[in-house]
Amino acid sequence: MLNLLYKEWKLAVHPTGYIFLSMGAMLLIPNYPYAVVFFYQTLGIFFTFMNGGATNDVFFTTLLPVRKRDVVQARLFTVIALEVLQILLAVPFAVLRCQISPTQNLAGMDANAALFGLVLVMFGVFNVVFLPLFYRSGYKTGTPYLLAVLAMTVVVVAAEAVIQLTPALKQTLDTTAYHPLQMAVLAAGVLLYAVLNLAAYRLSARSFERLDL
């Protein structure tokens, strides 16, 4: 598995995957829909898969002494690394945002722990739609990406709407001040992210094992 991960980072990850890691700095924008900041990384992931088509990545990899499900697992770990790294790199900017400008974000949720919980769910939904659809063909990226972004957007918009329209949630989750409920949302996000990734792996591995290359 380590060898496959080495291959991913040495040959497969598209440069935008690294560039979009820095998008966390956008949390410093006073009024901005912060979920969008994290959407960029799904583009980085998309480019990595799309680039794989141009570089014959699947073909090179499956001829190596590996099982097809290992190929899926290595790619999913890489995707998770890109997503989690982006979140981790965004944390200092979130802290800084609350320090230098404690005024409320008027364009959506504030940069707090609950936002990161929501972003994890958003990434989880992206992964569970995008990867299994991609591994049905091993090369088609367009439709899987569109559907994954659509699913992700529905979830984020719905969550934002519930928070904005429910006063109790708005006061506790959409604020630059700390509230324990934010940590609960983060914990739920971590849990859901893990469950969705497990499902993404199982579904993708099954599709890919069945696929004739």
Next chain:
Amino acid sequence: MDALTVSHLEKRYPSFHLRDVSFRVQPGRIMGFIGRNGAGKTTTLKSILNLVHPDGGAVQFFGLDMPAHEFAIKQRTACIFGAANYYPQSALKTIAAVYRRFYPTWDEPLYQSYLQRFGLDPNKKIRQLSQGMSIKFALTLALSHHAELLILDEPTSGLDPVSRDELLHIFEDIVDREGASIFFSTHITSDLDKNADDITYIQNGQIIASGEKDAFVASYRKVEGRSEDLPPALKERIIGLHERKGEFSGLLRAADAAGANGLAVTPADLESIMVCTERG
């Protein structure tokens, strides 16, 4: 123990059917896999390697079942499908650095010697290589981890005659020195005339011959002469009869050649056997 045993392999596509494909590659031998374009060579190779899923049949490498022992089998095998047409923007040394990690038997000095032998610059990118050089790089990777079985799809097409000859000598060397086996598909039959021990011939998804090359070639004769000298009984037996301007040429089974008195009967080669068989 055979390096590769394929038994009753079946794969059905809407417009193509691989039917009851069976053959064996013995250790220390070079087997050529011949057939015209679209006959099922690549599909067979992909089915053997579990890249496509056969609908039936069994495949064993070194006595181990595929796909149950896929991981171990692939470590002891090297596969090339044409040129190194992957990661065009990456340097050869970067790809080699990744590739070598997957093979515990990787031999760095051997790899370096092949780079030198083929005149490959490890700092070059794949996209800077010509087709021929790119095939040589794919071969360099495949040859550098002491694989016990090399499975090569069209390894010589795109190479100049000198490089082809050089490669065929390398094949002989690997078989003689390491006792490895080579199974390679090709439509350049003259390469097989030079160094194959065995031949498997596939036509329209079915194996029509598999066995020792010399015996296979010896079972046919080329025959030619004037059409008026060709007895009707013999004409019916000619495979791939071609007639023009009162002259004819074709192929006969060795057993039928006795009746060809007065005609020019010469030993057949793989190309004439393949061309006449496909002509029907």
